[in-house]
Amino acid sequence: MVKYNPENSADVLICLEHGGKGLRVKMTDFGVKPFDFTKLKEVDVNKRIEERTPGGLGIFLTRKLVDEIHYEYVNGNNVITFVKNVEH
Amino acid sequence: MFDIRVTENGEVTISGRLDAAQVEKARSILDTIDQSCVLNMKGLDYISSAGLGILLATQKRLMGSGHKIKIVNMSGHIRDIFHYTRFDTVFEIESEPTR
Numbered sequence: 001m002v003k004y005n006p007e008n009s010a011d012v013l014i015c016l017e018h019g020g021k022g023l024r025v026k027m028t029d030f031g032v033k034p035f036d037f038t039k040l041k042e043v044d045v046n047k048r049i050e051e052r053t054p055g056g057l058g059i060f061l062t063r064k065l066v067d068e069i070h071y072e073y074v075n076g077n078n079v080i081t082f083v084k085n086v087e088h
Numbered sequence: 089m090f091d092i093r094v095t096e097n098g099e100v101t102i103s104g105r106l107d108a109a110q111v112e113k114a115r116s117i118l119d120t121i122d123q124s125c126v127l128n129m130k131g132l133d134y135i136s137s138a139g140l141g142i143l144l145a146t147q148k149r150l151m152g153s154g155h156k157i158k159i160v161n162m163s164g165h166i167r168d169i170f171h172y173t174r175f176d177t178v179f180e181i182e183s184e185p186t187r
Contacts, residue, residue, distance in 0.1 A: 045174040049148060054141030057173055061137060064172050 022067070022086035029078040037080070038071045092117045103131030106139035114139065118146040123155055130161035140173060147178055158182060 013028040042063070043056035063069065068083035090104035092114050100121065106114060127143075135143075147157050158180045162170070170176045 045172075049144075049151065049178045052144060052148075052178070054144050056137075057140050058137030061169065061172060 021083070023084045024081060025084075026079065026081045029080075031076055032078050034073040035078055036071045036073070038069055090114075094120070098123070099126045099128050101128040101130070103133075105134040106132065107134065107136040108138035111138045111142050114142050118142060121146065121150065121157075122153070124150065125155075125157060127157050127159045128161050129159055129163065129166060132163065132166060135166055135169060140169070140175060144175070144178065156180065 010030040013026075013030070015026040015028075017024040017026070037059050040056075040059060043060045045052075045057075045060065062082070065084070066082040067085045068081075070081040070083075072079040072081075090102070090106055090110040090113065092100065092102045094100050094117060100117065102114070104110075143157070150156055156179075160182045162181055167176075167181070170179070170181065
């Protein structure tokens with residue numbers, strides 16, 4: 001949201017919440033077009049190197065490393081929430 | 089702070105955090121590499137998808153002329169990233185994780 005939307009100079013809001021099962025990170029990008037990255041096709045990491053191209057790995061890794069991902073478009077704002085469970 | 093340099097013996101060392109903001113700095117060095125080389129990751133704390141992208145592009149360019157990057161001193165965390173993204177099949181990786 002920061003790297004891919006350089007035209008917008010609005011602030012980005014990042015909220016961290018610890019509780020329940022673990023850590024919840026909620027990021028809001030204000031005044032932008034909808035971009036539901038959760039619906040993007042997943043990059044195929046099993047392709048041969050000749051067929052691989054740079055890109056798409058950030059979303060792939062995010063999906064891999066967190067336990068939940070939620071997307072909402074609220075009043076012209078993209079809102080992405082990650083949940084990372086923490087073992088106690 | 090990210091740093092990349094080529095040592096006297098031709099080894100490329102990278103350290104710090106290789107994220108999107110540092111990719112052009114990394115590219116400025118990696119684009120000068122035209123032979124097989126060792127990439128020493130000792131001191132590399134973090135690599136983003138953009139960092140992975142520049143490494144992939146460099147490896148593909150070198151392989152086109154029969155060369156390749158060999159990675160040494162990779163941390164456990166970055167080794168996990170390479171495993172998830174299957175970059176461990178793209179690069180020769182030496183040494184045990186230094187967790």
